[in-house]
Amino acid sequence: MRVVIAKCSVDYVGRLKAHLPLATRLLLVKADGSVLVHSDGGSYKPLNWMSPPASLRTRQPDEAELEDGVVEQWTVQSAKTDDRLIINIHEHIHDCRHDLGVDPGLIKDGVEADLQRLLAAQIETLGTGFTLVRREYFTAIGPVDILARDAAGATVAVELKRRGDIDGVEQLTRYLELLNRDPLLAPVRGVFAAQQIKPQARVLAEDRGIECLTLDYDALRGVDDSASRLF
Known part of the structure; x- marks a missing residue:
């Protein structure tokens, strides 16, 4: 340089x-x-x-x-x-x-793998009484980010994105169609979780009966100081 x-x-x-x-x-x-x-x-x-x-x-x-x-x-x-x-x-x-050498590249904080790990460890973020079945639940068309059960024991498939758009809703819809063919899992409902969810994606998800959840990455990491907030 x-x-x-x-x-x-x-x-x-x-x-x-x-x-x-x-x-x-x-x-x-x-x-x-x-x-x-x-x-x-x-x-x-x-x-x-x-x-x-x-x-x-x-x-x-x-x-x-x-x-x-x-x-x-x-x-x-x-x-x-x-x-x-x-x-x-x-x-x-x-x-x-200056010789800057070889740059290792940008390491992003808050990527989907981090969100998946944190949400799996704090599965009750999805709701009281939730339990984790497993992360990366394998299907014939790809892995579901998180498979869980709610307080009533019903199966819940969670698709995680940093920024939730229509493509993510479509992806979760395909997983739900496949999972609901399995009598051991059905009925399976979906949760679309992201740090930000685009309005069009939210409308599409709710139209298909999929719940939307906005994730607070700092809160999941335990670095969110709620006592210092004004609101």
Whole structure:
């Protein structure tokens, strides 16, 4: 990773044209060939950029460019198109390089596996008297996230999602159709549980007799401080 802070102007030339007038900016040159131009604002989004694969070529300015104050010119050429990012640098303020190594990638907190584990351990979140039959209950069309029994001993199939949409309701519907063919389990009702449930998914689920349950991940983890809440 090369990190450059410079006073520069930037032109994008190709399928479209864009110009950034002279100002102090942050230039990021990544190992994958991408180059990003940032200002001290606008959150994470760069002002302009060139996606990889791309090549960076630098050259010294000609006489006319020198008279305009340019001390170095970068040309970032896309390998797939004729698009170019031309950066005219007027002043180098900072320039350093760092080897960041191989990134392990984003590890998400609150993925479906975590929700499944926590809900199975606290099965009475579904209701008083609930008991766990098993997690990942195998069927011919895939595993049901949680199979449980309610206080009356009836079978309940639970489908878990971080964000519940119509596809999740359809998936649970297919599981219920299959499970209700088993005389040892039938009748089986469904619970669609998620941290967020889209309104369309909730309407579809309720129309099919499926209960919707919004899960509080922090509460399941035991880190929700209810005493500090205003409501």
